[in-house]
Amino acid sequence: MSTELTDDSGQAFTRLYQDHHSWLLMWLEKRVQDRLQAEDHAHDTFMRVIGSKEIPNLNEPRAYLTTIAKRLLINHWRRNTIERAYLERLAVYPEEVAVSPEESSIILEVLREIDELLNQLPAKVRQAFLLAQLDDLTYAEIGQKLGVSDRMVRKYMAQAMFQCLSAGF
Template sequence: MPPSNTVEVLYQDHHSWLTAWLRRKLGCPQGAADLAQDTFMRLLTARETPTIAEPRAFLTVVAKRVLFNHYRRQELERAYLQALAELPETLVPSEEDKAIILQTLAELDQLLDGLPSPVKRAFLLAQVDGLSYAEIGAQLGISIATVKRHLNKAALRCYFAL
């Protein structure tokens, strides 16, 4: 069966169940509906749809990943809003700019996902805070050579993602 038909059958047979499962996890019917849709969109955009022996177990695994990303995005948004709260009012971006920045931060977080924490941190210190290699090294307690290796690793991840 072609992948789109497989996803269509999964959707028809298990969408209601998955939405109810997510509603129990989130406690929010609208959020559950959104994440159920995100789960099926992930399946539709996947390169390959594997042969599925246990559809609900399979959907649970995919939905847990979507749920994890949802929680990470919420955490990122909270941290960003907290940082904004500390800014003087004259420097606070417009609502449109806030939305663009949040989307960019979420994409960057997803792009760097899987890299070791020190690599991510070095990359963000260089790209977001504009620190030099020496300043990054001092802040993270690592050598300049290690900073360079970390930044190269992160740059390669970004390059190959494009």
């Protein structure tokens, strides 16, 4: 992704950064309770802005920045949840069956790739897949949680599985 901005966009980005970086950092720090994580998320937020082709003419720049930051936080929390679930399951295996740190790292990377893949699916499809795979719920239980029929859960699962298979998982 190119990070080159036109002169006008570069000036707009500079103004946006100078005017709102400190505020965004404080906003993020309140949510993550960690200065370093807040700095990382603020950096990532502004990198997303740079990554866009043009800096939009913003009437509400803070709303724009918080929308980007919230999406980044959700992705971060979701990845952490997946990683924690994997590590919890891994912890119940006897030591002789446990995977090496290298294998664990590879598995976590694959899980992150699957997470990115699932993030492209509609919300209910993603939820159904995660409930089945991570929580071991039946289709009936998933249907109750999502407020849909068993048949719809089957369709959701087929869609998620097709997406995974198409990507080589």
